[in-house]
Amino acid sequence: MSERFPDIDWWCDRCGAYLNDQDGFDDHHYIWKCTECGHKNSISADNIYESHEDYLGMKGDDDE
Numbered sequence: 001m002s003e004r005f006p007d008i009d010w011w012c013d014r015c016g017a018y019l020n021d022q023d024g025f026d027d028h029h030y031i032w033k034c035t036e037c038g039h040k041n042s043i044s045a046d047n048i049y050e051s052h053e054d055y056l057g058m059k060g061d062d063d064e
């Protein structure tokens, strides 16, 4: 089984759940609905960051 994004870890943008482990997760989906919170995460190259810290940094200063 080939993945579109091998070795990429996906995390929910809202609750931070680890998506790769969720039931039925498959990176061929363009949208993955988090089973924890129901947030629809987009699974695309635009959403890949160097690290989780990098992602958090990218969110900007005006969060909250």
Ligand SMILES: [Zn+2]
Pocket (backbone or CB within 6 Å): 012, 013, 014, 015, 016, 017, 034, 035, 036, 037, 038, 039
């Ligand atoms: Zn979630």
